[in-house]
Amino acid sequence: xxxxxxxISTEEKxxxxxxxxxxxxxxxxxxxxxxxxxxxxxLALVNYYFRSKEKLFELIMDETIQKLFDKIQKxxxxxxxxxxxxxxxxxxxxxxxxxxxxxxxxxxxxxxxxGSNKLTRMTNNGKVFFNSHFVKxxxxxxxxxxxxxHPVNLMxxxxxxxxxxxxxxxxxxxxxxLGEKEFRAIVEERxxxxxxxxTQMTNM
Amino acid sequence: xxxxxxxISTEEKxxxxxxxxxxxxxxxxxxxxxxxxxxxxxLALVNYYFRSKEKLFELIMDETIQKLFDKIQKxxxxxxxxxxxxxxxxxxxxxxxxxxxxxxxxxxxxxxxxGSNKLTRMTNNGKVFFNSHFVKxxxxxxxxxxxxxHPVNLMxxxxxxxxxxxxxxxxxxxxxxLGEKEFRAIVEERxxxxxxxxTQMTNM
DNA sequence: TTTTGTTTTAAACATTTGTTTAAGTCAATT
DNA sequence: AATTGACTTAAACAAATGTTTAAAACAAAA
Numbered sequence: 308x309x310x311x312x313x314x315i316s317t318e319e320k321x322x323x324x325x326x327x328x329x330x331x332x333x334x335x336x337x338x339x340x341x342x343x344x345x346x347x348x349x350l351a352l353v354n355y356y357f358r359s360k361e362k363l364f365e366l367i368m369d370e371t372i373q374k375l376f377d378k379i380q381k382x383x384x385x386x387x388x389x390x391x392x393x394x395x396x397x398x399x400x401x402x403x404x405x406x407x408x409x410x411x412x413x414x415x416x417x418x419x420x421x422g423s424n425k426l427t428r429m430t431n432n433g434k435v436f437f438n439s440h441f442v443k444x445x446x447x448x449x450x451x452x453x454x455x456x457h458p459v460n461l462m463x464x465x466x467x468x469x470x471x472x473x474x475x476x477x478x479x480x481x482x483x484x485l486g487e488k489e490f491r492a493i494v495e496e497r498x499x500x501x502x503x504x505x506t507q508m509t510n511m
Numbered sequence: 512x513x514x515x516x517x518x519i520s521t522e523e524k525x526x527x528x529x530x531x532x533x534x535x536x537x538x539x540x541x542x543x544x545x546x547x548x549x550x551x552x553x554l555a556l557v558n559y560y561f562r563s564k565e566k567l568f569e570l571i572m573d574e575t576i577q578k579l580f581d582k583i584q585k586x587x588x589x590x591x592x593x594x595x596x597x598x599x600x601x602x603x604x605x606x607x608x609x610x611x612x613x614x615x616x617x618x619x620x621x622x623x624x625x626g627s628n629k630l631t632r633m634t635n636n637g638k639v640f641f642n643s644h645f646v647k648x649x650x651x652x653x654x655x656x657x658x659x660x661h662p663v664n665l666m667x668x669x670x671x672x673x674x675x676x677x678x679x680x681x682x683x684x685x686x687x688x689l690g691e692k693e694f695r696a697i698v699e700e701r702x703x704x705x706x707x708x709x710t711q712m713t714n715m
Numbered sequence: 716t717t718t719t720g721t722t723t724t725a726a727a728c729a730t731t732t733g734t735t736t737a738a739g740t741c742a743a744t745t
Numbered sequence: 746a747a748t749t750g751a752c753t754t755a756a757a758c759a760a761a762t763g764t765t766t767a768a769a770a771c772a773a774a775a
Binding site for chain 4: 716717718719720721722723724725726727728729730731732733734735736737738739740741742743744745
């Protein structure tokens with residue numbers, strides 16, 4: 308096997324294992340040996356391929372952030388779509404994404420906490436949100452008197468209503484309040500409900 | 512100094528330091544030496560007073576859960592109050608509490624992730640929520656046809672709208688989208704807005 | 716077949732980290 | 746003043762954890 312072939316074998320296997328373990332336990336609690344074990348691959352190869360635990364984490368974190376913010380950015384900065392359309396697109400896209408990766412929000416937030424350099428990487432994406440065409444449209448709506456509160460409220464409500472069920476998910480499932488299937492159904496239903504709720508909040 | 516006096520000195524100082532460090536970094540990343548340093552107290556005293564890092568964490572976690580769920584439980588199980596009153600009370604109480612302890616939700620969630628035995632401790636509180644008088648009232652409302660979706664949606668929206676701003680807070684502040692003062696003002700305003708929004712979601 | 720460069724392995728290393736120990740300090744009691 | 750018992754300290758210990766090393770395995774090239 309030459310290097311090019313190996314890349315889609317050992318290295319990729321390790322990366323997937325790392326993503327899983329980091330997601331499940333967080334950076335500090337995830338041990339390099341856990342990752343190696345999860346991938347069924349020799350411990351030393353983690354450092355062989357990625358230099359260090361930290362480097363590996365940053366690699367995965369960057370990919371995750373990309374996945375989370377890339378599409379959304381395009382949606383909320385599309386100057387040809389209405390607010391309602393943007394909301395519908397964001398909600399639909401995000402919920403679909405999270406249904407496939409339910410642990411993303413928790414992974415994400417747990418590293419917000421640890422702060423330090425990892426947080427900085429996300430801050431820029433935060434700016435993108437609050438300087439977006441979407442927010443400008445909201446501000447215009449407010450100027451018309453159709454919103455009687457700070458536009459950031461709508462932003463937070465939208466993201467919050469999308470994301471929160473996935474944060475509560477472990478509690479919901481473990482407590483038996485909902486089953487996995489019920490959970491999916493409810494969240495799926497929210498694709499239509501959230502845009503509805505959001506328009507009800509304004510006088511549109 | 513006898514033991515009774517010391518209790519409000521060294522032991523309490525350590526507990527406060529532990530709360531701060533655990534909150535800031537999460538269980539795994541918080542080192543016993545960090546806690547001792549934060550309290551300016553000799554390393555060995557952590558084990559002297561609390562037996563182990565884990566025991567200390569559990570102590571603090573229990574107190575935190577108590578603080579988070581105690582009052583709420585009473586509110587949502589009060590059989591003499593209407594849904595609207597319950598919502599108003601929960602929102603008002605929770606937001607006030609979180610304004611004083613903005614880091615609680617993040618602390619909380621970061622440990623949901625690490626799972627294991629720590630999660631179990633919270634599960635029961637989850638059940639209390641979803642078996643509450645409040646949820647029964649919601650179910651009744653649904654039976655009348657005034658809600659066209661699973662009642663758990665209202666529950667999640669309520670909690671989500673209360674909690675989410677505090678989860679996004681580090682990002683909001685660091686990105687410069689909001690200042691500390693603005694943040695407080697917006698969240699304070701939400702005390703009135705959230706109950707309003709929630710009633711708009713139903714046909715009440 | 717021998718050589719070459721890459722990948723894999725088991726073992727070792729150095730540091731970090733939770734915990735314990737043994738001796739010291741100090742205030743109250745005898 | 747001596748004793749007692751709780752608290753404090755510096756040092757040490759043992760386990761864990763990230764990283765490195767030196768040798769082996771292996772596939773492709775010569």
